[in-house]
Amino acid sequence: MAGKGRKRRFGRIRKLPSGRFQARYLGPDGVDRPAPITFATTREADDWLAERQTELRRGDWVDPDAGAVNFKEYAIRWVKERRLSATTDELYRRNLRLHILPTFGELDLDEITAPLVRAWRSERLDTTGADTTIAKCYRLLKAILETAVDDELIRRNPCRIRGAGKESADERPTATVQQVDALADAMGPRWRLMVYLAAYGPARPEEQAAMRRPDVDLENVGVWIRNAEPELTTGRRAPGDTKSAAGRRYLVLPGFLERDLKRHLAWYAEKKPDGLLFVGEKGAPFRRSSFGRKWRKARAMVGLPDNFRFYDLRHTGHTLSTQSGATLKDTMVRAGQSSEKAALIYQHSNQERQREVAEGIDARVRSERQKSESRPDDQASGTERARDA
Known part of the structure; x- marks a missing residue:
């Protein structure tokens, strides 16, 4: 009879007054569950019940109401x-x-x-x-x-586009030694050390923002990177850990930076014992907005493209490290980058090896500067003329 339930080994099918068929089954949670649609024939309803039965046997059954989460x-x-x-x-x-x-x-x-x-x-x-x-x-x-x-809220992830999550960013520009010197000049004496630490450390801007006086090692010409203080788009500074565990590191710096480190500590670092290494003219932590304005002016003065970011100075350090004979692992240690695959493949880079890499960078920078200084005086930059004075 129409409308009368029909007993089955799994589930039930009944004919509705409309002439269509409804299928229902008892879920493993004890809830009687109807099909979300009705069927034109008993065979279609039976096929739907067979699919639910197979899911239950395989352990693939998902609560059809579980995904009803915003x-x-x-x-x-x-x-x-x-x-x-x-x-x-x-x-x-x-x-x-x-x-x-x-x-x-x-x-x-x-x-x-x-x-x-x-x-x-x-x-x-x-x-x-x-x-x-x-x-x-x-x-x-x-x-x-x-x-x-x-969480068993949906059965399968609908994000199935092959390669959609891969980034193919354009290769970033690399500044020459002469351009780094020119940028340091254009940024002014208060910020020149930031330029050099970014290029020859290489230290990230948020790492430099967290540096304090005790992090500077004048005896061995190096700096400790222990924390990071990125500035959010709201303007709030967010003190915390470095980007990864590899970010906590000691940077052996090229020897030519010894004078810049001493001058900066004497002239510009916050005066208290645990004072910040980089502060603005009024003694407050430097701000991305005001620093950015100085950076854009300096970049234009040097003739670098508008897409050259302060962060791109790190590429100069990477390039010089490689040219100085550094392995991939050596470069990763200096840059504070981590990769499990690389860690398994490449040998450990200890502090003595980092000193050798820093000495190689020092030699290459001095060589490039000597080439520039051999040019006629009218072609020399402000850095070169100041160095000769």
Whole structure:
């Protein structure tokens, strides 16, 4: 009879007054679960029940109501639970706000499909033209949804675009020794040591922001990097650990920087025993905004392209290290970079080896400066003329 349940070995099928068929089964959680749709024939309903039975036998069954969790709420909780560094937390929240939540924020987890992810990525690439940023956003979305799979809220991650999370950034420019000297000149005496530590350390700007007087080793001509103080887009400084465990390191510096270290400590570092190494004219920690204005003017004076960042000075140090005979591991130690694969392949680079690399950089910089100083006086830079005075 129509409307009367029909007993089966697994699940039940009944005919509705509309003539269509409804399928139901008892889930492992003891809840009676109807199919989300009705079927035109008993065979279609039976096939659907067979799929659910197979899932149960294989242990692949997922609560169909589990994915009814709002993506925005889940994503924000995901970021909070990661206990990220201040800069990474800020980056993730910004990418969510600008690029991910406008599309997925109102959806439940189980409503995000592979076609929707593909359409979102295509639209973002076309609209922004920022391939690197969208690659970061895709990786973030994929990581959040992968956790949802682990939490058994969805059965499969809908982020399945091969290579979508890979970044192919353009090769960064490298400043010459002469350009580094010119930049140090243009930045002025208060900031010249920052330029040299970035180029010949190489130390990240957020690492230099955290340096204090006790971190300077005049006897051995080096500096300790123990912490980092990045400045967030809100202007708040976020003291904390270095970018990775490898970031905590001792930098053996080229010998020619001994004089700059002594002068900076005497003239510009904060005067108290534990004072900051770099402070502004009024004695406050340097700000990215005011420092950035000086940097852009200096970059223009030297003739470097607008896309040359202060961070790019590190490439000069990498290049000189390699030219001085440093191995990949040597360069990684100086730069404070970590890689498990590299650590397994390349030998350990100890402090004595780092001293050899620093001496190699010192020799190359002195050689390049001598070449410049051999030019006619009218072609010499301000640094060269000042050095001769």
